[in-house]
Amino acid sequence: MTDSKYFTTTKKGEIFELKAELNSDKKEKKKEAVKKVIASMTVGKDVSALFPDVVNCMQTDNLELKKLVYLYLMNYAKSQPDMAIMAVNTFVKDCEDPNPLIRALAVRTMGCIRVDKITEYLCEPLRKCLKDEDPYVRKTAAVCVAKLHDINAQLVEDQGFLDTLKDLISDSNPMVVANAVAALSEIAESHPNSNLLDLNPQTINKLLTALNECTEWGQIFILDCLANYTPRDDRESQSICERVTPRLSHANSAVVLSAVKVLMKFMEMLPKDLDYYGTLLKKLAPPLVTLLSAEPELQYVALRNINLIVQRRPEILKHEMKVFFVKYNDPIYVKLEKLDIMIRLASQANIAQVLAELKEYATEVDVDFVRKAVRAIGRCAIKVEQSAERCVSTLLDLIQTKVNYVVQEAIVVIKDIFRKYPNKYESVIATLCENLDSLDEPEARAAMIWIVGEYAERIDNADELLESFLEGFHDESTQVQLQLLTAIVKLFLKKPTETQELVQQVLSLATQDSDNPDLRDRGYIYWRLLSTDPVAAKEVVLAEKPLISEETDLIEPTLLEELICHIGTLASVYHKPPSAFVEGSRGVQHKRLPGSAGSGESVESPDVASAPGVSEAPPAVIPSQGDLLGDLLNLDLTPPTTTGPPPPSSGMQMGAMDLLGGGLDSLLGGDLGGSPAMGGGFGAAPAAMPASFTAPVSGGLDDLFDLGGGVGMPMGAYSPPKTVWLPAMKAKGLEISGTFARRSGVVQMEMTLTNKAMSVMTDFAIQFNRNSFGLAPAGPLQVLTPLSPNQSIEVTLPLNTVGPVMKMEPLNNLQVAVKNNIDVFYFSCQYPISMLFAEDGKMERQVFLATWKDIPNENESQFQIKDCHLNSDAASNKLQGSNIFTIAKRTVEGQDMLYQSMKLSNGIWLLAELRVQAGNPNYTVSLKCRAPEVSQCVFQSYEAVLKN
């Protein structure tokens, strides 16, 4: 006998009949009636009219009947709020039932009755259940707090339930802990500022203990909660990682992915040279690969996440290409994702295999998949230069198949290959032209027309080809029309004699017969250019185009960081931040990865953390470098409007700089709040310094950063050799190489600008992005004469340290924008920190001793300098040249200890102990500083100075 019989009574007067049955004296009949009611409810009939009669059945000792009545209540209480009150008494009574199953059932159900009126009656029973002796009741009550909070947050807070919930994290039963964690996380998520989950090492330890004992689902709640924690230092980070890694062996894919999330996040804090870091990287690959044998939907989630992981840490899966090969019976969404990851993992080492696979896929039947496979071949060509030729020949093979959509995709990607490798593969144009007639998609037609126009001089019948398109000009899509217009103008500029008629035809089609404003405007511009100054027209239309970049589809770094924090969730599947698809989450803080070891965010001393103005956790406030670069690149710079000879006055250049500066400031203005964390870190350092060296802290950050300043000193500071900062390839022919130096107390940027383009360059200007030490140009870039092709010029740019400050990663990173008459270019370079060591960096002996003791030992870091063959005096002299002053020397058991001090331009003191042992080429440097994040850079400078 089955329950289906309950669905079959569908006569008139049914409600009436049910009512009678519900009020029957016979228990069995009552239960049958309730089942019929529930059956009607299930098929979507409205049985709310029976509310009082059903609630009357609530007081029963039959568990099954009780469950059904409760189910009914959950569904209809909201529509009958007044009558729902009738149920309260029973709930209160049931919460004291001797059977824990009934107590739990009552507390679970009452939380699901979303009627404001009755919530306050439920507080007392809930309070009791939270302290129930049976863990089954407690774990259910824990969830009930989250339910109640959702209905009436204020009530829950007033009643102190949140504290009780927090206490449950220490419960002896792992299921209770897991549910309490889940409930707290849920509440915290909807109230981001509640600071509910103030995770500290003690609670973390409790969670990690419960992790070993609770159900698979509980493990997920705990891991997801752990992922929100930011460990204090790399040691804590490592110990958490060690306790989380066993979860990678769990059979449940969701447990594995949540564990991966925690590891990917905490790994950021581990120093890269740590053995454990390498071990962890190795441990991550196998479980990720195994996820691909799960059910297809889980595979899909895993693949979307692997796509992120591969972008963040390509080293993890670089040897696992084969597992992403597509199987015939994979669902389409799995196939497309695998393909994407294959391209990301493509490298010179595996490209042959990848290409063979892609070619195989391109002969499948699923059109979307085939198209993507053909595109993938093009992307491989652009990504792995050595494979370009093979990719092109593979594409040509595919064109020979004459499968229409394959040919069209192939032509679109070949156009991109031409853009990336100009003047290399044009021999294939003839083959492409053969397929002209079969192209019916706008993108492919536009691509083909672009190719014909771009290489018009090598295609004998280019005019005929283009003319053939012109016949149906008005039926073409805008994309094709625009491309055709440009292509014919190019053709005209290259072969003016034969094509005059054609160009006039297209110009009149575009300007007179079209009502598309874009097309018309472009037509007019060409027309005027051609009629007024054909030479200028040639320069504009046939100008050298920037090369296309290798990876165009990478996720922007800040977004990527945020998504890594959301591994396993919908955000990671959509590749969108939660704020983009969850309502009401706009104010919610974006999650960020913690800073890496040595960058300082994790090792800030406690007094810094409590400094005024630093209210939020540092990792969340400091805009990461990627963010900034994004801003910098988004700058919408208006090109200079004047032409002609470059103005010799620097006034004009200053104007151009304003253009840059203004844009930067206004764009970055919103991020100003980002600097206090850094400023605080540095500012606090001198605060505890002996009075003679302190700057007035109360004076604010600006004063602190003003401290830099030079006392004249003879030359001799170490300056690294020039390196290429901006290759000509990336800057339309402008090459910049350079270095930094400190000469007579002034920091200088010494650059060589070389023009490797075909045209004259003028109107140079330079601008720095905010950086760690406020480096900024002290004057305009002095390039007074235009730079002719193949000419080089040496420029020295004096710098000061009063510019805007923002912490960079690495600390000594400097992002630079250089503008000329062609475009604006961006590059970043790193300066030796020794350049910022001031001439007045020699500390008094007494002060040195006191300061050394005063700085906590955690701030000390030690480095080895290998293979240095100087004796201690020579080393001391050499270092002095770079303003690293030896204050005292001590010799203990044949080992020279040099005590040294240096002072950064922003007033931070660095103390060092250099140990040199006769006959041992390895030096040891111990550095102490109140801002330990600079240690790494200082160490690099030590090594550079000593070895030069």
Next chain:
Amino acid sequence: MSASAIFVLDLKGKVLICRNYKGDVDMAEIDHFMSLLMQHEEEGLICPVMAHGNVHFMWIKHSNLYLVATTNKNSNASLVYSFLYKLVEVFTEYFKELEEESIQDNFVVVYELLDELMDFGFPQTTDSKILQEYITQEGAKLEVAKTKVPTTVTNAVSWRSEGIKYKKNEVFIDVIESINVLVNANGSVMSSDIVGSIKLKTMLSGMPELRLGLNDRVLFALTGWSGDKGKTVVMEDVKFHQCVRLSRFESDRTISFIPPDGESELMSYRINTHVKPLIWIESVIEKFSHSRVEIMVKAKGQFKKQSVANNVEVRVPVPSDADSPKFKTSTGHAKYVPEKNLVVWTIKSFPGGKEFLMRAHFGLPSVENDEAEGKPPITVKFEIPYFTVSGIQVRYMKIIEKSGYQALPWVRYITQSGDYQLRTNV
């Protein structure tokens, strides 16, 4: 965190049963599910996640049902899919088959289960053996004893009840290895791996402590065992049942656990070593347009002579418009399965080292099918008993129970085909 509500729909998208867990998504939103799915299907872009406005649907399909979870938050998607599959597992164990009829026939139990499996979107107890102790289908005859919460639900050992008794204490261990192979049309092996699984059928009384010893190389390295007594095996990745103490395994590679009663999968592992495909297929498929297809398939057993592969099936794809099949085989028999466009060549018993041939001939219509067809690969199915490719062995299974009974472990080995595909040229 995860699901706001769970729905079970029939193939037309009608709601058979549902449960609203959080109340933050309008239950009527489910009405958009079917049209969204159709739309995706038409565009050829089927996807397990679909969005309508700010409501997200995560769904799986099982027999003639859709199981759908809705949410408007940034839910843990992997948790939701794991849970949906768990739902299928629990329902299947309760009702034998999970399909439209079984949902209707058991709606009271389904409601009870939905109430117990998840609370406010958080999955709770999902072990069907434990659930069956307090949620039963014979609700009418509910005994008082059954209405108590089994302590197991909240125990650290949430998968095994106390007080289990057997007259004869035994445990059966099945070591099953599946071979996944992908071979290119030109005969080179693109990828191959072994997915192994150790399954238990436990018939033991009380709360026994078990320890399983394998010839795992990492373990041998750790214990300093020289390993000269035989082959050792390197497992690329291991996944364990909830019952195995993971941190213990992590620290000293000991597989220790209190087993669930009855059947369960204790662990699975993956081995990446390049194995020679056990059954090697060479095929020549010649298609003469408008007239015929000629197929020649050679199968070779590349495993030890002493072993025998059973129930071997070589499935060769043929064009959908092929007709009048003719076969010739050196052993076994071939059959045309037109609904799948396949020739299935079955060989009941295939000894190692042997080679067999099959020839097939099909006619093709003179008017060609203009619909493009894919290039399905040749697939192979087989089973080789008493043998594992990786050489993995159970070295011991220690069973300790406080009552001190003697229990016998029985071990069986079997190797079978997994995803075994060989691409063809046609």
